[in-house]
Structure formats: C-alpha cells, structure tokens
Amino acid sequence: MSELSAIQKNMLKEIAGYEEIPEGAYNLRSNGALAGRRTTANIDIQTKTDKPGIDIIIKPGTKNERVDIPVILTETGLDDLVYNDFYIGEGADVLIVAGCGIHNAGGLKSEHDGIHAFHVGKNAKVKYVENHYGEGEGTGEKILNPTTEVEIDEGGYMEMETSQIRGVDSTYRKTKAKLGDRAILVIREKILTHGHQKATTDFLVDLDGVDSGAHVISRSVATEDSYQKYISCVNGNNRCNGHTECDAILMDNGQVDAVPMVNAHTTEARLIHEAAIGKIAGEQLDKLMTLGLTEKEAEEEIVNGFLR
Amino acid sequence: MLELKNVTFAVQTEFGEKKIIDNISLKIDEKFVAFTGPNGGGKSTLAKLIMGLYKPTSGKIYFDGTDITEMSITDRSKLGIGYAFQAPVKFKGITVRDLISIASGKKLNVTEICSYLSQVGLCAREYVDREVNNELSGGELKRIEIATAMAKSPKLTLFDEPEAGIDLWSFNNLISVFEKLEEQTNGSILIISHQERILNMAQRVIVITSGKVSQDGPKDEILPGLLSANVCKTLADNM
Ligand SMILES: Nc1ncnc2c1ncn2[C@@H]1O[C@H](COP(=O)(O)OP(=O)(O)OP(=O)(O)O)[C@@H](O)[C@H]1O
Numbered sequence: 001m002s003e004l005s006a007i008q009k010n011m012l013k014e015i016a017g018y019e020e021i022p023e024g025a026y027n028l029r030s031n032g033a034l035a036g037r038r039t040t041a042n043i044d045i046q047t048k049t050d051k052p053g054i055d056i057i058i059k060p061g062t063k064n065e066r067v068d069i070p071v072i073l074t075e076t077g078l079d080d081l082v083y084n085d086f087y088i089g090e091g092a093d094v095l096i097v098a099g100c101g102i103h104n105a106g107g108l109k110s111e112h113d114g115i116h117a118f119h120v121g122k123n124a125k126v127k128y129v130e131n132h133y134g135e136g137e138g139t140g141e142k143i144l145n146p147t148t149e150v151e152i153d154e155g156g157y158m159e160m161e162t163s164q165i166r167g168v169d170s171t172y173r174k175t176k177a178k179l180g181d182r183a184i185l186v187i188r189e190k191i192l193t194h195g196h197q198k199a200t201t202d203f204l205v206d207l208d209g210v211d212s213g214a215h216v217i218s219r220s221v222a223t224e225d226s227y228q229k230y231i232s233c234v235n236g237n238n239r240c241n242g243h244t245e246c247d248a249i250l251m252d253n254g255q256v257d258a259v260p261m262v263n264a265h266t267t268e269a270r271l272i273h274e275a276a277i278g279k280i281a282g283e284q285l286d287k288l289m290t291l292g293l294t295e296k297e298a299e300e301e302i303v304n305g306f307l308r
Numbered sequence: 309m310l311e312l313k314n315v316t317f318a319v320q321t322e323f324g325e326k327k328i329i330d331n332i333s334l335k336i337d338e339k340f341v342a343f344t345g346p347n348g349g350g351k352s353t354l355a356k357l358i359m360g361l362y363k364p365t366s367g368k369i370y371f372d373g374t375d376i377t378e379m380s381i382t383d384r385s386k387l388g389i390g391y392a393f394q395a396p397v398k399f400k401g402i403t404v405r406d407l408i409s410i411a412s413g414k415k416l417n418v419t420e421i422c423s424y425l426s427q428v429g430l431c432a433r434e435y436v437d438r439e440v441n442n443e444l445s446g447g448e449l450k451r452i453e454i455a456t457a458m459a460k461s462p463k464l465t466l467f468d469e470p471e472a473g474i475d476l477w478s479f480n481n482l483i484s485v486f487e488k489l490e491e492q493t494n495g496s497i498l499i500i501s502h503q504e505r506i507l508n509m510a511q512r513v514i515v516i517t518s519g520k521v522s523q524d525g526p527k528d529e530i531l532p533g534l535l536s537a538n539v540c541k542t543l544a545d546n547m
C-alpha cells in the first residue's frame with residue numbers, strides 16, 4: 001500500500017478512528033480506484049469483473065476476524081459508484097468496518113454511492129460499522145447515497161451501526177432487509193445535520209422467518225436550517241418481533257419528518273413503533289446549568305450524549 | 309449568606325393570578341436549615357427561585373451581599389449555589405460519570421466518581437457508566453442526584469426532599485452523610501424535608517404554608533409543635 005497523505009490519514013481517523021489500517025483483511029478505495037488490499041486465509045476480497053466494486057467472501061466458521069473497507073474521496077468533482085457484496089459464511093463471527101470520507105476542497109460536487117449487499121449465512125454473526133464524514137473548504141457539495149441490502153439466513157445475526165455526523169450535504173440512505181427463521185437484525189443509526197444539509201433514511205424490513213426480530217433505533221439531531229426525513233416500514237410476515245424507534249432533537253430551524261409504518265400480516269406478529277421529536281427538554285438544560293454549564297455548553301453536552 | 313426580600317412568585321391560572329410564593333422575606337446565615345410544610349405549600353418553588361429556575365414576580369434575592377435576582381442559573385451556580393432536584397431529570401446518553409464530572413468541574417477518574425457514589429450507598433463501579441435515564445429506579449436516580457450535588461460542593465446547597473424514595477437502610481446512611489457534610493462544609497445546607505429525623509438535624513426550621521412563612525425558629529421551638537398539634541390540626545382541617 002502506498003504511503004497515505006495527511007488528508008487521507010485524517011479522513012481515516014474520522015471515519016474509522018485510526019490512521020493506519022489495523023491487522024486483518026482490508027480494501028482501501030481512494031478517489032475511485034483501489035489503493036490497497038490485504039486478504040487473509042479466511043477472508044478473500046475480489047474485484048468485480050462486471051461492474052465497479054468488490055466481493056468480500058468470508059469462509060464458514062471464521063471467528064474473531066475483521067475486514068476494513070474505507071473509501072476516501074479527496075478530488076473534487078468525482079462521482080463514484082461501487083457495488084460491494086459481502087458473503088458471510090455459515091457460523092462465522094466477524095466485524096466489518098466501512099466508512100466514507102469526502103474531502104472536497106473544490107467547487108464541484110463529490111459523490112459516493114455505495115451499494116452494499118450482505119448475505120449472512122446460517123447462524124453467522126456480523127457486526128457492521130459504517131461512518132460517513134465530509135469536510136473541505138470548497139463550495140462543492142458532498143453527497144453520499146448508501147444502499148444496504150441484507151439477507152439473513154436461519155439463526156443469523158447482524159448488527160449495523162451507522163453514523164453520519166456533520167459534513168455531508170445530501171444523503172439518501174436506503175436499507176432493506178429480509179430475515180429468515182430466528183434471524184435477528186439490530187440497526188443503530190445516528191445522524192447530525194447542519195447548514196442546509198438534507199438527509200433521508202429509509203428502512204424496509206421484512207420479517208419473513210418464524211421468530212425473527214428487528215430493532216431499528218435512529219437518533220438524529222437536525223440543527224441550523226437542515227432537514228431530515230425518517231421512513232421506516234417493518235412488515236411482520238410471520239411470528240416475529242419488530243421494534244422501531246425514531247428519536248430526534250430539533251435545534252435552531254431544523255426540521256424532521258418521521259413516517260413510521262408497522263404492518264402486521266399475521267396475528268402472531270408483534271410490532272412496536274416509538275417516535276419522539278422535539279427540542280431539548282428545558283429541564284435538561286436547567287439541570288446542567290445548575291451544575292455550572294452555560295446554555296450552549298449544556299446543549300453540546302446533551303447532543304454529544306444523545307449521539308454517543 | 310442568603311437573603312430574600314419581599315419575594316413573590318405569581319402565575320396566571322384560569323381563576324386569575326395565583327401567588328405561589330407570597331411576599332416572603334428571610335435571612336439565612338445558619339449552617340443547616342430545614343424547610344417543611346404541607347404539600348403544595350411552595351417549598352420547591354422557593355428553591356427554584358433561589359437557584360434561578362424561576363424569576364420572582366417581585367422582590368429581591370441576595371447571595372453573600374450580591375443581588376442575584378436577575379442572574380442566570382449558570383452564574384448563580386458559579387457563585388456557589390447548588391440544587392438537588394426533588395424530581396431528578398432524566399437524559400438520553402448522558403452517564404453518571406458525565407454528570408458527576410460536570411458537577412465537579414473537572415475530569416474525574418473512576419475511583420473519584422466511586423467515592424461520591426458510595427457515599428449515597430450505590431455500589432459504585434456498576435453505576436459509573438450507566439445512563440441517567442428511565443432504566444434507573446426512582447431511588448437510584450435520587451441518590452445520583454444527591455451525589456451530583458455533593459460533587460459540586462457549593463457554598464449553598466439546596467436538597468429537595470433527599471429522603472424521598474430512598475429505602476430505610478440507605479436513609480440511615482443518608483443521615484450520616486448529611487452529618488458529615490455539615491461538619492465538612494464551610495457553607496450552608498438547606499434541606500426541604502418531611503422527615504422528622506432530618507428536621508432534627510437542623511439548627512433552624514422554617515415552615516412554608518400557602519406560599520408564606522407560617523413558622524420560623526430554632527428547631528427546639530418549632531419541632532415539638534409540628535410533630536403533635538399541627539399534624540392533627542392539618543388532618544382535621546382536611547376532613
Ligand atoms: N410553574 C407553575 N405553574 C403553576 N403552578 C405551579 C407551578 N409550579 C408550582 N405550582 C403550584 O404551586 C404550588 C406549590 O408547589 P411546590 O412544588 O412549590 O410545592 P411544595 O411545597 O414543594 O410541595 P411538595 O411537598 O408536594 O413537594 C402547588 O400548588 C403547585 O401546583
């Protein structure tokens with residue numbers, strides 16, 4: 001792998017919390033091209049031949065391994081589209097860390113659209129962490145439109161932790177999932193928008209399998225003149241448990257629309273939806289101010305805790 | 309240390325203006341003062357006026373000679389006033405560690421946080437990284453609220469019914485915690501309470517009824533009357 005620039009290192013730090021890629025399998029994509037790859041005995045990464053993107057193949061039974069697949073865009077005016085397919089073998093237990101950082105110093109729009117498909121094998125367990133981050137002094141827009149499609153086989157488990165804190169001008173995040181018998185999906189999403197940013201997140205979960213379960217938990221903060229939309233649709237097609245929660249804080253002129261849908265297609269489905277949208281509670285600010293914080297500091301403390 | 313001059317706090321209701329605090333004047337220099345009185349009498353409102361959560365409709369509040377009537381909550385806190393709420397506030401994501409660190413004004417290590425928590429009888433380590441939210445029981449929240457007020461160690465601390473919701477064993481400990489606090493502090497402790505044992509620790513007891521001071525004096529003068537006649541009288545009045 002070629003030496004990373006300071007900007008690239010900073011992007012890595014923002015999206016993955018490190019400057020050097022840790023041990024294990026990885027694939028680094030920079031400005032639309034492959035910039036480094038490592039495979040292991042259990043984890044193979046192959047470049048797709050029919051379209052841009054990679055296949056990540058994790059052998060059945062692989063335990064305690066991780067794959068990192070960061071994407072960095074530092075050139076202005078780049079429009080990057082990739083298809084990544086993850087095959088997680090039966091009984092495997094792995095961590096996948098993805099993320100996209102855009103540093104747009106120019107006046108043109110930079111866009112990365114990642115289309116991720118997860119095939120989670122029988123009894124496999126996967127944790128997927130994805131951070132999105134944008135920066136740059138340029139006026140060019142930073143756009144990220146990730147699509148995630150998940151299929152979980154019998155007894156499989158997937159946990160998705162996604163976050164987009166600041167810097168992304170426009171995002172349309174689509175997540176679709178189909179769950180088999182006893183499969184479980186947990187999604188935790190965090191979004192903070194500011195300026196004139198727009199973010200839409202759209203979940204569609206089909207609980208097809210008997211005793212399948214999904215928990216979709218979204219926490220968002222819309223500040224300044226930004227706008228967010230939360231759409232979730234959970235279909236209970238079998239004996240199952242579905243739970244969605246949309247919790248949003250509004251600040252300044254921020255706006256949030258929530259469109260929750262829970263559809264029970266059998267009497268055995270148990271579906272719950274919770275939504276709470278509003279300003280920071282006055283008593284929370286008051287309490288922190290009695291401890292000596294200014295109103296501004298108290299707000300920051302509350303937002304940081306909320307999005308932690 | 310604290311002086312209230314003709315403090316009134318009125319709210320608009322459908323029946324017109326209601327004085328929740330009605331022209332109260334008080335001077336407090338004692339180390340340990342207890343407020344008591346019937347439910348809805350105005351004790352918590354008085355505490356909120358002192359902390360700055362409410363601003364008086366009329367009247368003045370002085371702290372160490374400074375007029376704090378128009379001061380923000382933050383500035384009063386910085387001057388050295390603290391308030392442990394009757395109903396602790398819940399958060400999402402803010403942990404016990406965060407609250408106690410904010411209160412003490414510096415980053416504390418686990419051992420330091422634990423020392424505050426064990427004072428209020430919480431098995432410390434388990435609680436340090438718990439979120440201050442609905443998953444904590446009422447009594448746990450209350451104890452964290454007290455530990456937070458202690459970590460701030462202000463010159464004047466208002467404790468609003470610290471005993472409420474706290475089990476018996478912990479109540480005994482709570483009493484000794486307040487005894488210790490009284491020894492250590494060079495400021496004042498103002499406790500709002502309905503508990504005889506807490507009132508008994510005070511040098512001075514002030515009774516607030518219908519927004520007014522109905523009795524005020526040394527504990528030995530006020531308590532005996534409160535414990536016998538007044539209770540029966542209040543009960544009889546309510547019948
Ligand atoms: N913001 C408000 N608006 C309207 N009425 C209020 C407000 N705050 C308090 N009150 C009323 O003022 C009265 C005094 O309330 P306060 O909470 O101060 O009583 P308290 O003495 O602390 O009672 P308790 O012993 O039950 O805690 C009550 O009748 C209450 O309903």
Ligand SMILES: [Mg+2]
Nearest residue numbers: 351352353394
């Ligand atoms: Mg009260």
